[in-house]
Amino acid sequence: MSAIDSVEEINVSATEPEASSSSDFWKKTDVFLENCSEYLNPILVKETRQALKSKQFVITFSLVLIAAWGWSMLGIAMYSPGIAYSPAGASLLHIYLDILLFPLVLIIPFSAFRSLASEQEDGTYELLSISTLKPEQIIRGKLGSAILQSMVYFSALAPCIGFTYLLRGIDIITISILLLIVFLLTCILSVTGLLLATVTRSKQWQSVLSVVVVLLFAFCYFFTVWMSLFMNTIDTSWQAYDQEEFWFILAAIISAYVSYFLLIFYAATAQITFASENRSSKLRAVMLVQHFLILGWMFYIWVYSNFDAPALMFAAGMLTVHWAIMGALMNGEQSTLSPRVRRSIPDTLVGRISLNWFLPGPARGYFYAISGIIGGGLSVVLIQLCAELAGLDHWYGIEQMFWFTFTMSAYAIIYLGMGRLIMMALRKYFFADVFLSFLIHILLIMIGSFAPLILHLSIPSISNYDYSLIEMPNPFWSITEFFGRGSLSYNYQFIVLQFFLITGTAFMLLLQIVVSAKDLVPEKVAVPSRVLEEDALLMPVEEPVSDDPWDQE
Amino acid sequence: MIKTRKPMIELRRLHRFFGKTKAVNDISFEVYAGQAFGYIGPNGAGKTTSMRILATLDLPSAGDALLDGFSVINDPDRVRKRLGFMPDYFGTYSNVNCWEYLDFYARAYGLRGNERRKALNYTMDFTGVDVMKNKPIAGLSKGMKQRLCLGRAMIHDPAVLILDEPAAGLDPRARIELREMIRRLAADGKTFLISSHILTELAEMCDVVGIIEQGELLASGTVAEIQKSQVDHSQIRVRVLCNTDKLMQWLNENEKPETLIADGELLTFSHDGDRHSEAALLKKMVEAKFEIAEFAAQHTSLEDVFLNVTKGRVQ
Ligand SMILES: Nc1ncnc2c1ncn2[C@@H]1O[C@H](COP(=O)(O)OP(=O)(O)OP(=O)(O)O)[C@@H](O)[C@H]1O
Ligand SMILES: [Mg+2]
Numbered sequence: 001m002s003a004i005d006s007v008e009e010i011n012v013s014a015t016e017p018e019a020s021s022s023s024d025f026w027k028k029t030d031v032f033l034e035n036c037s038e039y040l041n042p043i044l045v046k047e048t049r050q051a052l053k054s055k056q057f058v059i060t061f062s063l064v065l066i067a068a069w070g071w072s073m074l075g076i077a078m079y080s081p082g083i084a085y086s087p088a089g090a091s092l093l094h095i096y097l098d099i100l101l102f103p104l105v106l107i108i109p110f111s112a113f114r115s116l117a118s119e120q121e122d123g124t125y126e127l128l129s130i131s132t133l134k135p136e137q138i139i140r141g142k143l144g145s146a147i148l149q150s151m152v153y154f155s156a157l158a159p160c161i162g163f164t165y166l167l168r169g170i171d172i173i174t175i176s177i178l179l180l181i182v183f184l185l186t187c188i189l190s191v192t193g194l195l196l197a198t199v200t201r202s203k204q205w206q207s208v209l210s211v212v213v214v215l216l217f218a219f220c221y222f223f224t225v226w227m228s229l230f231m232n233t234i235d236t237s238w239q240a241y242d243q244e245e246f247w248f249i250l251a252a253i254i255s256a257y258v259s260y261f262l263l264i265f266y267a268a269t270a271q272i273t274f275a276s277e278n279r280s281s282k283l284r285a286v287m288l289v290q291h292f293l294i295l296g297w298m299f300y301i302w303v304y305s306n307f308d309a310p311a312l313m314f315a316a317g318m319l320t321v322h323w324a325i326m327g328a329l330m331n332g333e334q335s336t337l338s339p340r341v342r343r344s345i346p347d348t349l350v351g352r353i354s355l356n357w358f359l360p361g362p363a364r365g366y367f368y369a370i371s372g373i374i375g376g377g378l379s380v381v382l383i384q385l386c387a388e389l390a391g392l393d394h395w396y397g398i399e400q401m402f403w404f405t406f407t408m409s410a411y412a413i414i415y416l417g418m419g420r421l422i423m424m425a426l427r428k429y430f431f432a433d434v435f436l437s438f439l440i441h442i443l444l445i446m447i448g449s450f451a452p453l454i455l456h457l458s459i460p461s462i463s464n465y466d467y468s469l470i471e472m473p474n475p476f477w478s479i480t481e482f483f484g485r486g487s488l489s490y491n492y493q494f495i496v497l498q499f500f501l502i503t504g505t506a507f508m509l510l511l512q513i514v515v516s517a518k519d520l521v522p523e524k525v526a527v528p529s530r531v532l533e534e535d536a537l538l539m540p541v542e543e544p545v546s547d548d549p550w551d552q553e
Numbered sequence: 554m555i556k557t558r559k560p561m562i563e564l565r566r567l568h569r570f571f572g573k574t575k576a577v578n579d580i581s582f583e584v585y586a587g588q589a590f591g592y593i594g595p596n597g598a599g600k601t602t603s604m605r606i607l608a609t610l611d612l613p614s615a616g617d618a619l620l621d622g623f624s625v626i627n628d629p630d631r632v633r634k635r636l637g638f639m640p641d642y643f644g645t646y647s648n649v650n651c652w653e654y655l656d657f658y659a660r661a662y663g664l665r666g667n668e669r670r671k672a673l674n675y676t677m678d679f680t681g682v683d684v685m686k687n688k689p690i691a692g693l694s695k696g697m698k699q700r701l702c703l704g705r706a707m708i709h710d711p712a713v714l715i716l717d718e719p720a721a722g723l724d725p726r727a728r729i730e731l732r733e734m735i736r737r738l739a740a741d742g743k744t745f746l747i748s749s750h751i752l753t754e755l756a757e758m759c760d761v762v763g764i765i766e767q768g769e770l771l772a773s774g775t776v777a778e779i780q781k782s783q784v785d786h787s788q789i790r791v792r793v794l795c796n797t798d799k800l801m802q803w804l805n806e807n808e809k810p811e812t813l814i815a816d817g818e819l820l821t822f823s824h825d826g827d828r829h830s831e832a833a834l835l836k837k838m839v840e841a842k843f844e845i846a847e848f849a850a851q852h853t854s855l856e857d858v859f860l861n862v863t864k865g866r867v868q
Contacts (some may be wrong), residue, residue: 022554035666038665038669042660042661043661045657045660046646046653046657046660049648049653050646050647050648050649053648054647054648122644122645122646123642123643123644124644124645125638125644126610126644127638127640127644127658127705128661129610130608130609130610130633130636131633131640131658131661131662131709132630132633132634132661132662132663132709133661133663177737255760274609274629275612276612276626276627276629277629290768338626338627339626339627340626340627340628343627411800478657493753496581528624528627528628530621530623530628531623531628531631533622534623534631
């Protein structure tokens, strides 16, 4: 630091007069803002500076203002004679929202996508990644700048929206909820844009991806506009704020939103995190939270609907799909556990047992996912059993419930297991990542479902529309065939299917245990002495200050 | 600054393969604090690849690299604090000027308030960026970009600077200025790893050089050491005023040179041995009463050393 210290005098003289002689209000504000910016995310500061100079922002902003202003004129003219008496507020508001949705659902998320993608294209991302900024800070900064932009648009349209409130036909809760929804939509789409930007680093795929992402957000825009028009026609239902269901649904949606937002956020962070870092534990924790959220909502619905079994079946189904998707992603993780992560393994047995499943790697990922599925199935069966023992009214027996959850779990265990084996084989030849793993699982389930169907249709001797045992690999048809009708008959098809599922599951589980036995419980490695040394230096240890002159160097 | 014998940069049997290409194939070397290590090799030798691994931008296929004792694989965060990296490209942002650019990286390295202002002023002053403070970075010339890049790499006062071809595309004056900057920083105790294609250029800036080709380190040491190990003979040119034939005869009897060419008064012959043996030879010739008007020993040039060491293989 000696070089930097030596210029201290120069700097003091360079910065001091600026601060002291500025009696001007704006200069003070400037200094104040500058001081505030110290604590802001560096990326947010940079992107705000860039945005203020960027043409794209100016153009979009002016367009939005012009559209809002134009619509205000038009709207007033349209409803003019009786505007103070007719319920024009709602219609006006919906058009304002549609105008607002254009930057918020299309422009901002796409700029978030581009801002990360272009950093990767221009090489600035690499420069950023070797700074001391954490990946999470990078994503947060980009997201923050998206939120800041959305705030600018909101405040630009605030007078218009305030105006609709003064008119009739709309109340403050509706306005707030609608604005909140739009805002939440911007946030989650922006973070999705950031995640999508990390999918590929190769130039030609980036340009393909850009087109896909534009189309995706354009679709979101048209969909939300359509939704808002649709909402406009059923506007009266929005008045149900005094009903419990409304708030329950809102709470459920918000909790789902938060969990998925976090999932996407951590996924984007993980994508840009250095490979030796632990990129998985946070995601796995969020998955588990989502598991309990799904169980919780469905339990509430089940109680609310007088212990109607379909709510429980639906819960089991949702959990299976949830864990199947997560398992497909976790199967794509890198299989070696870096010494950096192995350092963080707890020392205590309890710590190791509880945290082991959160450590990265496909071996633990697979078993984590299927434990989720089995755990979910068991909880549902247990709830049903309790209900039955308590003599609660039901039309679906514990037996059906058991076979239903078992069938789904078995399919998930077998398909995920196959996916993992394929990934293991692929990884021998090239670098296979999480997205590839996801695609492979999708492909696998599609082949499993459609190949038998094609075979089925090409054999003329069996009826085309009836289930046959050829369809066994197709989980969707098999499950609807045996559980979609409300009652379960133990026909020979069912017995053969279960036979295959039981043996298949047992075989797959055994195989997975064999191939991943040595990876399942990794060993802890010692922290390198150099790291301990530095930590000791950085720790503010209060050493006794000796005033013995012989003690000092 | 006391030079402790603890390596600041240490490559331990570093390997990096891209499919069948062995970009880095078992490279090990150490660079001590305050040293400048020149990394030289032909195109595709693996310089950038190994520097990127050191800069925590890539992972090795095998082996490890340590920076101030920290592994680039397992402690990238600690490595990054100590490292300034100047890649062979320039990362541009649109709508950003030079000051904002440096300010952004200063913030990214966690510098706050006065500390940041000080670092910015020092860096801009040091690299001469302050005169173009408000220029948008999109339109900078190559030389300005290199200055800005160096500024960005040193903004957080790192102990180690890794510069990938910093002198490429610079005019002679800019190159001298760059050399000066590097010298000043090295005198300040910073450790350098600098890559280049040109040995003479590196020899001016570095204490130690390593020659690499096809991912293998062929030679390393000070320039003089490498030169010595490579030089097996020098060419001596003698201008003798009369008796050229006699001298030829004398040389053939006493020295037995591998080659001996006469051209009027000029005799050129090969000679094995160092400078002392050259001086001794001259003395002997004078004592043998030859009228020597000119005596010049031509050592192999650095270019020759480079060409000698590297074989021009392509993979
Ligand atoms: N990302 C990559 N994918 C595949 N091969 C690569 C990659 N990066 C480098 N290589 C190969 O590794 C070898 C070494 O490349 P590198 O860029 O390290 O050479 P260099 O010494 O920096 O050359 P130059 O002097 O041209 O900059 C080359 O054969 C190159 O083709
Ligand atoms: Mg290179």
